[in-house]
Amino acid sequence: MAQNKKIMELNEVEVWDGNYANASALRQAGVDVISAYPITPSTGTVEGYASFHANGYIDGEVVIVESEHAAMSGCVGAAAAGARVATATASQGLALMIEVLYQASGMRMPIVLCLVNRALAAPLNVNGDHSDLYLTSQSGWISLDACNPQEAYDLTLCAFKIAEHKDVRLPVISNQDGFMTSHTAQNVRPLSDEVAGKFVGDYLEVNSLLNFDHPVTHGVQTESDWHMEHKAKQNDAMMKSASVIEEVFAEFEQISGRKYNMIETYKTQDADVIIVALGTTYESAHIAADNMREQGIKAGVMMPRVFRPTQIEKIANALKDAKAVVCMDRSAPGGQLGQLFQDISSALINTPARPIMSNVIYGLGGRDMTVIELEDIYKKAAKDVENGKLSGSIQEWVGVRGPELKYYNVEGN
């Protein structure tokens, strides 16, 4: 399907939260099947879409299922049948659907998942952090990250075009921060239904189950005989999807005027100290970086817009002249360094660049990361640059009660 028959007239500027932005993008993409089990903070995405459906704006189906495992299973079945499919979830819901995430990517189903990032229990917590985002990091899904409702809307639209591209055929996650983005109404400039529908385009069926003249079995069993070729081919498509993502971003810029990059940078060109962060923290760090520059510290910010596939070359290029890089991970690392730290340091490992690398664990379960705290992180990194070495340990927890929590003390020679 391409576009719903009933058009919704939109203002040039709408005031939408991230969930409504998602729901609107799903409506405009002309999705055939939404199979979902609402969970905070992604409920608004499903609720918004369901209200569009109830009001006659959706020609497709909304299937409310009994669990997130069933939600993603429904998506896989509908996608195999030849439908354009999407769902939304968060946190525990994502954890429950994780088995099927691997099925979806292995079966090369171009499903779009609106993931509204939330902490994983225990303790039970409905607020934002990146635990669920990181849980998808090896699931074979392309992962895009938004900082605000406008970006969530844009990236969810782009996600369909990337996923369904004939050279990609992989599922895509459109991430946004729980509450900070999903429940914060901001100005959004939507595309008209017609322009958005034309951008996403008609759905291209591949080996549809409903083609009765050419029966096909999806997701068959392969053992040592063929499994590795399938996984290699899947990973190869993931690696090559980068050029398609760039194409889609370029095409989107032409119709919207909004430019998205594989990695987003703010004043990194001449920066000595760079903070790398995902989601809303990337935006807060802009203010902190500007404040730092007024105080004479050359500060910059970087964010991988495309979290997976990891843009190693582009990250390495953006950080090649940095003197200190602080990777901010908003997820309990489980006895290791944070995921973002690992991604970023592996980008630099074989390059001549030797910035002082450190890892900050912050904002778990929705704890605020303020501009003042970000400035302190910049100041500390600038001091390290002055001293020519990391003071203390690689990993530090910030914004937490109790003693200083620092780990991994490796003295460089």
Added chain:
Amino acid sequence: MAQHNDVVNNLYKSKEQFENSIWDQGWDEVIPGAAVYSFDGEIQAPVVTTLPEDRNVAETNSMNKYVGDWRVVKPVWNVDLCIDCQNCWVYCPDSSIISRDKEMVGIDYNHCKGCGICSDVCPTNPKSLVMFNEQITNEDALNQWPEKKKKGEK
């Protein structure tokens, strides 16, 4: 019997019987998404009215997957005792009892996994389908067929 064995044997083709076997194919032929086709080309006649041996099944169809070595015991069929009631044909979970025109023609040992349901549901006395160890030849099995059971005998 020769004609019967042909029907049974034609339900399985080894890779040597395919001109361009999937085993000789490489990277470029792998269909993304672990998808496999059931038939070669488009279906010409309705599948339900075409006998299995006449269908243009693809090599990747499970019909061409040999699973006979999953078995440790096998059903042996005694044609002299069989009354063609079709019970075994109805109950076989792997479509391995082959019957044509309501007459049993044989057992598809390429796909039978030795569950023993066919023997269980066989109503004759003695049974026309009896489970034997895999290594016993069918001829030997027929020579040591159980006697007719008396009334009340378990």
